[in-house]
Ligand SMILES: Nc1ncnc2c1ncn2[C@@H]1O[C@H](COP(=O)(O)OP(=O)(O)O)[C@@H](O)[C@H]1O
């Protein structure tokens with residue numbers, strides 16, 4: 267997996283993920299990236315999932331773990347551009363309602379201000 | 381493998397081969413097609429190898445067998461558009477000199493008249 | 495209901511892999527190849543490969559504890575349109591009845607515990623069995639004809 | 650000479666197949682996947698897969714006499730840039746010294762007898778061994794780094 271972080275309006279950190287979030291390949295990396303942002307005091311994080319090609323239960327677990335650690339620090343973690351199959355995978359485990367999911371980046375970024 | 385036969389000038393039969401000539405998939409089929417042409421009294425056969433994607437030792441063996449049966453009946457079997465890798469495979473077993481190989485169909489067809 | 499009932503031309507394919515997560519893809523690749531002859535929707539193929547990933551990941555992680563000397567044994571076969579995937583590890587085995595329900599409120603935010611649930615969701619049947627001499631054998635089945643029908647009805 | 654000496658990340662991959670020619674492709678596929686991490690020329694990959702096809706075809710045809718109940722066992726591994734392919738059948742075995750030379754004038758027009766020759770041409774080394782309880786084991790090796798060098802020098 268490749269990760270890169272962009273600055274959005276209002277201090278929102280946009281994390282672009284690319285590739286696989288699977289066991290041994292991207293799962294730990296995702297957590298580390300989020301942890302670093304949290305340590306740096308970033309509270310509002312938007313994960314752009316558009317280019318995530320595959321996810322497995324470990325990747326889903328990490329997403330949930332990231333959600334928890336950001337929320338515990340008083341921040342918000344939201345998702346952007348969820349591919350249909352990842353949407354399905356979140357839905358069957360009843361996690362889809364946990365995440366705020368957006369289809370438009372400006373809308374997503376603006377939502378953090380609310 | 382797919383085979384189809386076209387009539388060329390001077391009664392030359394042009395056999396277009398497509399796909400694999402490998403053990404259990406095309407090797408026997410090649411022989412049967414050639415045998416049928418020979419039984420029908422066709423003496424001049426040009427095999428167009430352009431769309432042959434793979435050949436193995438069984439396919440090579442069948443090519444040699446076809447050469448022999450056509451030649452034994454007083455006919456000629458020649459090859460057209462030999463892909464580089466099949467050329468290599470014929471070369472290392474010193475079979476390349478056995479076959480007349482052409483790069484131009486009109487030239488190949490004309491050569492039977494000579 | 496589908497009326498086609500071809501049996502796979504290939505016969506059972508067996509494979510064994512060293513306990514590394516990187517090898518999961520190789521097995522998925524082989525499974526994809528095995529399914530090639532069968533006209534199933536891309537979606538179905540995708541979920542089968544995900545279930546395969548989950549069962550192999552468990553065998554490598556929980557079963558063999560990532561010990562590279564231990565191997566994961568895989569057998570795949572399609573008979574009468576039914577895909578059967580059998581995975582065996584060289585670990586200590588476990589009791590599937592003791593596995594937590596990932597949908598229970600207290601487990602919802604856990605970072606693990608969803609693999610078996612996904613397997614069960616995406617396949618028709620998942621069976622667990624301890625094998626002699628330790629290790630776990632998991633058999634996943636999926637009716638490919640059924641998958642075809644469902645998708646057709648659905649869309 | 651190449652200075653890279655990575656060992657394969659995957660460890661030995663083992664596979665066994667029912668004795669059908671259609672299965673050769675599945676094994677080739679897996680071998681292709683195994684080679685993916687290694688930067689070797691397309692040409693080299695092609696000839697390796699042809700050698701693999703030949704050794705498997707022999708195991709299925711001559712070894713197991715196309716008996717679908719008998720299996721062909723395949724192990725592939727890359728260690729220190731050396732690819733090793735090991736094929737075992739459940740047949741009666743044979744004496745490789747008694748195999749005819751396909752380049753001899755009296756064999757030139759034969760319709761068979763070139764498989765082993767191709768294996769030897771395309772791989773660095775081919776070894777034959779009878780296994781206990783019958784059957785033949787053939788080990789083919791190829792130095793992938795060497796292949797890279799050769800190609801670079803050649804072009
Ligand atoms: N092959 C196995 N060997 C031993 N234990 C296993 C195996 N597969 C699953 N388990 C046990 O079942 C539990 C649930 O597995 P799973 O639902 O895949 O979630 P996760 O792998 O994320 O823990 C694992 O935590 C483990 O204790």
Ligand SMILES: Nc1ncnc2c1ncn2[C@@H]1O[C@H](COP(=O)(O)OP(=O)(O)O)[C@@H](O)[C@H]1O
Nearest residue numbers: 707708711712742743761762763764765766785
């Ligand atoms: N696995 C095997 N088991 C038994 N005999 C074999 C095996 N492989 C090769 N042979 C013998 O070696 C001969 C030469 O094999 P090969 O060079 O591949 O040519 P071909 O397969 O076309 O005969 C075969 O005809 C067969 O007698």
